[in-house]
Amino acid sequence: MLTWHWPDDVRAYEKELAGMLAASAADDGILGYAESPSPAQREGFVSGVEQLVSGGGGHLLIGEDEEGVAAMCVMKTNSMPNCRHLAEVMKAYLDPRVRGTSAVYQLVERVCVKAEEIGVETFVIDVREDSKAHRVWSRFGFTSYGVLDDYARVDGRSYRGHYMRHQVRELAAAVAEHARKRAGAPSAG
Numbered sequence: 001m002l003t004w005h006w007p008d009d010v011r012a013y014e015k016e017l018a019g020m021l022a023a024s025a026a027d028d029g030i031l032g033y034a035e036s037p038s039p040a041q042r043e044g045f046v047s048g049v050e051q052l053v054s055g056g057g058g059h060l061l062i063g064e065d066e067e068g069v070a071a072m073c074v075m076k077t078n079s080m081p082n083c084r085h086l087a088e089v090m091k092a093y094l095d096p097r098v099r100g101t102s103a104v105y106q107l108v109e110r111v112c113v114k115a116e117e118i119g120v121e122t123f124v125i126d127v128r129e130d131s132k133a134h135r136v137w138s139r140f141g142f143t144s145y146g147v148l149d150d151y152a153r154v155d156g157r158s159y160r161g162h163y164m165r166h167q168v169r170e171l172a173a174a175v176a177e178h179a180r181k182r183a184g185a186p187s188a189g
Helices: 010-025 039-054 103-117 132-139 168-183
Strands: 003-005 058-065 068-077 086-094 122-128 143-154 157-167
Touching: 003 103, 010 039, 010 058, 010 068, 010 086, 039 058, 039 068, 058 103, 068 103, 086 103, 103 168, 122 132, 122 143, 122 168, 132 157, 157 168
Parallel strands: 086 122
Antiparallel strands: 003 058, 058 068, 068 086, 122 157, 143 157
């Protein structure tokens, strides 16, 4: 079980965030980098998350275990009055040491709780087709509402991208049902 929190001080996790970004390059480019990011790119990533959080435009979720930071998720909220019910799950990463555990469910549960607290009703994400992220979010019930043929380019090759959505309440219910099943409790339905 990880310990989760929403820090206001992103710089307190600068090394860990930059490390996750660098590790993701060798991990299907899950955070958007096919090659190891340069120090300037790592700093740009951390600065971007810092500006988002400090400016009130989003939230950073950190998950830690006895070895240190093992998970993170960036949720970008929408400041437009007519769109405050939407939030984008921008970046999510689990260290390989916690994959295959309940960590991804814990992460999604915490993000859903935060979303409900701040009035978000719908999550949107965009992912490269057939990537690990695409498969994980699809298993959670995210559905595509649009496809872009030239979404990403890696080594001269173009990849399709999926723009996906999920209702927060439905996602939270699915995660709770999964937790009940893991605990051997009867279904809520």
